[in-house]
Amino acid sequence: MNLKPRSHEEPEINVVSLIDVVLLLVVFFILSSRFSDEGRLRVHLPTASAVPLEKVGSEPLVISVTQAGSYLVNQRELINASPETLRAALLKEAGSNRNMRITLRADARATHQAVITAMDVLGRLGFSEVNIATVKEAPAGKP
Numbered sequence: 001m002n003l004k005p006r007s008h009e010e011p012e013i014n015v016v017s018l019i020d021v022v023l024l025l026v027v028f029f030i031l032s033s034r035f036s037d038e039g040r041l042r043v044h045l046p047t048a049s050a051v052p053l054e055k056v057g058s059e060p061l062v063i064s065v066t067q068a069g070s071y072l073v074n075q076r077e078l079i080n081a082s083p084e085t086l087r088a089a090l091l092k093e094a095g096s097n098r099n100m101r102i103t104l105r106a107d108a109r110a111t112h113q114a115v116i117t118a119m120d121v122l123g124r125l126g127f128s129e130v131n132i133a134t135v136k137e138a139p140a141g142k143p
Contacts, residue, residue, distance in 0.1 A: 060101035
């Protein structure tokens with residue numbers, strides 16, 4: 001029998017690899033978590049009791065903005081480009097019907113201010129259905 005005292009070595013756990021795994025998990029959870037934007041404006045949208053019906057048969061009122069910034073209402077040019085003249089022409093064409101469709105056609109080289117002025121006049125008059133006309137871009141290889 002060997003009665004010599006054995007030197008007891010304390011068992012060691014290598015924690016370096018464990019630290020690497022835990023750090024990887026922390027990074028994963030940080031990147032995959034969803035952060036809430038506390039500064040974001042919260043908007044509660046209103047609800048409607050019924051869906052508005054489609055209006056068929058009514059021709060849209062077309063407002064065109066030229067490159068120079070003048071306005072045409074149903075292909076008739078206005079005498080000047082002031083918002084008051086545009087407002088008077090829209091009142092004459094639409095009468096009391098504020099539910100009619102409006103199509104806003106603006107030249108690509110028209111100033112942004114001229115288009116916004118037309119939209120502002122439409123909004124102040126109470127028109128709610130305004131469409132902005134665009135053209136489909138031709139493919140690169142075809143004229």
